[in-house]
Amino acid sequence: MITAPERTPLARAFFDRPVLEIAPDLLGRVLVRTTGDGPIDLRITEVEAYDGPNDPGSHAYRGRTDRNAVMFGPPGHTYVYFTYGMWHCLNLVCGPVGTPSGVLLRAGMITAGADLARAHRPTSRKDSDLAQGPARLATALSVDRDLDGADACSAGGGPFRILTGTPPDPAAIRSGPRTGVGGEGAAHPWRYWIDGDPTVSPYRAHAPRKRR
DNA sequence: GTATGGATGGACT
DNA sequence: GTCCATCCATACC
Numbered sequence: 494m495i496t497a498p499e500r501t502p503l504a505r506a507f508f509d510r511p512v513l514e515i516a517p518d519l520l521g522r523v524l525v526r527t528t529g530d531g532p533i534d535l536r537i538t539e540v541e542a543y544d545g546p547n548d549p550g551s552h553a554y555r556g557r558t559d560r561n562a563v564m565f566g567p568p569g570h571t572y573v574y575f576t577y578g579m580w581h582c583l584n585l586v587c588g589p590v591g592t593p594s595g596v597l598l599r600a601g602m603i604t605a606g607a608d609l610a611r612a613h614r615p616t617s618r619k620d621s622d623l624a625q626g627p628a629r630l631a632t633a634l635s636v637d638r639d640l641d642g643a644d645a646c647s648a649g650g651g652p653f654r655i656l657t658g659t660p661p662d663p664a665a666i667r668s669g670p671r672t673g674v675g676g677e678g679a680a681h682p683w684r685y686w687i688d689g690d691p692t693v694s695p696y697r698a699h700a701p702r703k704r705r
Numbered sequence: 706g707t708a709t710g711g712a713t714g715g716a717c718t
Numbered sequence: 719g720t721c722c723a724t725c726c727a728t729a730c731c
Contacts, residue, residue, distance in 0.1 A: 541723070550723075552716095560716065577724050578713025584723090597723060616726075628724050672723065706731075717721080 499523070503655045505646045508568035512587040512594035516542035517666055517685045519585070519596060523604065523658040526634040527651070533606035533634055535624055536658060539599040539686040539693045541671045543584070545592050550671060550679075553593030563642040564593035571653065573631070573641040580628035583636050585645055599627045599672070599684070602692045610634070621691040661687045 503522065508515060517540075524535045543551040552561045552574065563572050564586055572584040572595050588594040601624045603610045610623045610633040617623045617633075624630040631637075645653045668682040686693045 543723080552723085555717080558716075574723085575715065576722060578715075578722095580713095580724055582723065599723085626724070632725095707729105708731100709727105709729080711727090712725090715722095718719090 499657055499659050501657045505569045508587050512542045512544050515587045516540050516596045520687050521658045521661045523656040525654040528635055530609055531606060533609050534604045535601040536604050537601045538690045541597040541599055542683040543595050545594045564595055569646040571640055571643045571645050573636055573638055575638055581631040581637050582627045583631045597627060598630055600625050600692045601630060625692050
């Protein structure tokens with residue numbers, strides 16, 4: 494059987510590198526989420542890097558807990574957390590074992606299985622907002638805490654696979670401050686996106702929640 | 706088009 | 719008790 498080059502699975506070694514190298518390199522790659530009803534393909538268009546134990550924006554900043562334990566484990570696995578009482582967010586663990594780094598998948602374009610994704614997100618109005626935003630992305634792909642720690646590089650049979658995809662025009666890759674990260678963590682331009690892509694969520698500066 | 710605030714629950718101090 | 723890497727409906731321009 495002939496496999497198109499862009500459908501080649503990423504080797505696990507891809508994730509065994511510094512997270513700031515991996516994050517922009519993930520743009521344009523294709524995450525295949527295999528559900529019981531079939532596969533959904535997501536072309537990644539926006540990510541954020543969370544760099545190890547010294548990054549104040551990272552869940553791992555204050556050390557290992559039950560929630561973030563998989564960030565301290567082997568790269569190439571998923572880290573799924575629950576937030577705002579309703580939503581899940583999907584991350585990929587990066588770097589050597591023991592360096593709790595990861596990439597948050599913030600947005601992407603559904604390139605196959607859009608009917609399945611739409612069934613998971615019936616409020617979506619158009620294809621480009623099916624996975625526009627980290628919680629929408631996780632919802633569209635039917636990802637929850639049950640998938641925390643799953644292998645993202647399984648050759649077959651697993652819930653996730655990542656393909657090489659088609660790289661974006663290097664001139665279209667942008668970076669800037671991370672959404673929703675304040676304090677010292679806001680100084681780093683560790684959010685990466687494909688400029689002009691309709692699935693990239695609008696930038697919002699960090700604003701502390703108002704008191705009531 | 707932008708602005709606002711409610712929904713909702715677990716992690717952490 | 720407070721914070722949170724959010725989304726969506728609604729109100730208003």
